[in-house]
Amino acid sequence: MVEDPMVKSADTSAYGLEVEMSLLLSSSAPAPWGAAVHEAARLLVDQEWERNSPASVDLGTLSLLLFARTHSGDRAPGDVPIAELREALYDPGDREPQIVDEIDRALTDTGQGYSSTALRDAPLLTIFNPLRSRYGGRLGASMLADDIEPPLPGPSLMRAAAARLARLFANSPAQDHEQATGPVVAPGPLIIECDRIQIVSRSSLRPLRCRQTDHVRAVHVDGPEVIQECDKGHTSTDWQLDVARVRMAVARATGAHPAAQGRHQFQELLVASPDLPRHSDPRQANAFLSEPPYPIVGRDDIYEQIERLSGNQS
Numbered sequence: 119m120v121e122d123p124m125v126k127s128a129d130t131s132a133y134g135l136e137v138e139m140s141l142l143l144s145s146s147a148p149a150p151w152g153a154a155v156h157e158a159a160r161l162l163v164d165q166e167w168e169r170n171s172p173a174s175v176d177l178g179t180l181s182l183l184l185f186a187r188t189h190s191g192d193r194a195p196g197d198v199p200i201a202e203l204r205e206a207l208y209d210p211g212d213r214e215p216q217i218v219d220e221i222d223r224a225l226t227d228t229g230q231g232y233s234s235t236a237l238r239d240a241p242l243l244t245i246f247n248p249l250r251s252r253y254g255g256r257l258g259a260s261m262l263a264d265d266i267e268p269p270l271p272g273p274s275l276m277r278a279a280a281a282r283l284a285r286l287f288a289n290s291p292a293q294d295h296e297q298a299t300g301p302v303v304a305p306g307p308l309i310i311e312c313d314r315i316q317i318v319s320r321s322s323l324r325p326l327r328c329r330q331t332d333h334v335r336a337v338h339v340d341g342p343e344v345i346q347e348c349d350k351g352h353t354s355t356d357w358q359l360d361v362a363r364v365r366m367a368v369a370r371a372t373g374a375h376p377a378a379q380g381r382h383q384f385q386e387l388l389v390a391s392p393d394l395p396r397h398s399d400p401r402q403a404n405a406f407l408s409e410p411p412y413p414i415v416g417r418d419d420i421y422e423q424i425e426r427l428s429g430n431q432s
């Protein structure tokens with residue numbers, strides 16, 4: 119049986135609560151955001167955080183709800199009673215939860231809402247948009263049908279998260295949540311300076327360049343955002359440059375925890391493309407970088423084997 123290099127290189131640290139927190143904790147978000155994320159993490163500390171766990175969606179949803187309820191500064195996220203959260207999250211499963219509108223208003227009130235003039239979405243909107251989108255995964259799938267009818271909206275990720283969270287808070291006593299302690303993750307950018315940064319898929323290697331095709335020499339990671347900077351100072355984003363996979367690339371190169379902040383310099387950094395699992399090591403996943411698992415059988419050997427087989431049959 120061929121050993122799957124993806125399984126072999128599985129790195130459990132790629133899917134922990136601390137990593138999920140680091141993907142939310144933006145240093146440019148309004149101050150109450152950090153407390154909301156930490157309180158959400160504390161309440162969800164006992165969830166499963168392995169690969170494909172919906173807990174990361176629940177963490178984003180609960181962080182946004184706690185932010186919406188506490189951003190005015192009247193109370194801390196830890197002062198919001200479990201009963202209040204349960205009531206806010208409870209909704210019949212056949213419609214979008216009411217917290218979507220409440221979060222939307224809170225982001226607008228704090229300058230994190232949609233702006234037609236901003237070059238990039240605010241960090242909290244970057245977190246909120248994929249959670250509330252009702253077209254996630256549908257636009258691509260419906261391309262063939264687009265000339266017949268427009269795609270229909272489906273349930274958002276936030277709808278399922280609200281239902282899971284409502285169940286969680288209904289099924290466990292409030293004192294369990296009061297006693298829980300969660301990890302502390304420092305917000306702040308992770309800055310990478312590098313001679314060459316390559317996006318690595320199973321079958322390709324692509325050096326990162328800006329839109330003017332200059333080489334990218336620096337990458338700034340901050341919460342949900344990852345911004346590249348070329349040697350002429352142009353800043354941009356790249357759809358294949360994924361924030362979690364950049365964190366994993368730095369963790370592999372330095373041995374640091376993938377949730378860590380700081381500034382690093384490398385000659386070359388290999389970042390897995392979004393079609394590879396978050397934990398995969400580009401050196402093992404890519405056909406050109408990985409060693410062949412078995413010695414290549416030469417053509418002469420194959421002719422020899424065919425002759426032997428055909429000789430046996432006659």
Ligand SMILES: [Zn+2]
Pocket residue numbers: 328329330331332333348349350351352
């Ligand atoms: Zn440039």
